[in-house]
Amino acid sequence: MTDFDHRPVHNIEAIAQHYTEKDGAPVRYVCTTALGDAAIAFDIFYRDTPHPEFGNRYFGLFYDRIRDCMMIINAENVEDYEFKCGVTEDDRLVYSQHRHDLVEVDGGALDGGRSYTRVIGDVGVLNARVKDGMMYTV
Numbered sequence: 125m126t127d128f129d130h131r132p133v134h135n136i137e138a139i140a141q142h143y144t145e146k147d148g149a150p151v152r153y154v155c156t157t158a159l160g161d162a163a164i165a166f167d168i169f170y171r172d173t174p175h176p177e178f179g180n181r182y183f184g185l186f187y188d189r190i191r192d193c194m195m196i197i198n199a200e201n202v203e204d205y206e207f208k209c210g211v212t213e214d215d216r217l218v219y220s221q222h223r224h225d226l227v228e229v230d231g232g233a234l235d236g237g238r239s240y241t242r243v244i245g246d247v248g249v250l251n252a253r254v255k256d257g258m259m260y261t262v
Contacts, residue, residue: 128209128252128259129216131227132156132167134185140169149173155259157207158222158237159184159199165221165237168199170257181257207252208241209261210234217250217261 136153143151154168166184174181184199209217210229220227222237232245243249251262 127216128155129212129218130156131218131221133165133187134167136167136169139167139185143169143171147171147175152257154182154202154254154257155207156221157202157205157219158239159197159201159205161223161239162237163222163224165225166197166199168202168254172257202254205238205254207238207254207259208234208236208243209250209252210243210247211250217252219252 133156140151140153149171151169151171154170156165156167158165164186166186168182168184170182180198180200182199182202184197186195188195207219209219212218213230218227218229220234220237223239225237226233226235229247232247235242252259253262
């Protein structure tokens, strides 16, 4: 089972199209997650070739409410993280996006994002990782 319920924050199709056209290289959505201990989730995107100016293949987008604008970050370290996933009632895999994201799954809930994993109830947990712009169960 590898049908993930990513719950993106933004219109990922429009963003992927914008950056594909802007940079002249295909860009695709990967997942929505915090990086490290962040308490907000970033929509993470991938391009097969490193960005010519910054050298990264992954980038994340989030809306900064203090500055009142979209912000972009280097998300190259997303491949270093493990995603603890649970199965939803409609048989999709879901993960906690950040340390304050309690997400319901069949039999309970998951919490903690990439900061920690808290399992509530009788949840069958699967592990997932990101590699080469795709999310896989491991």
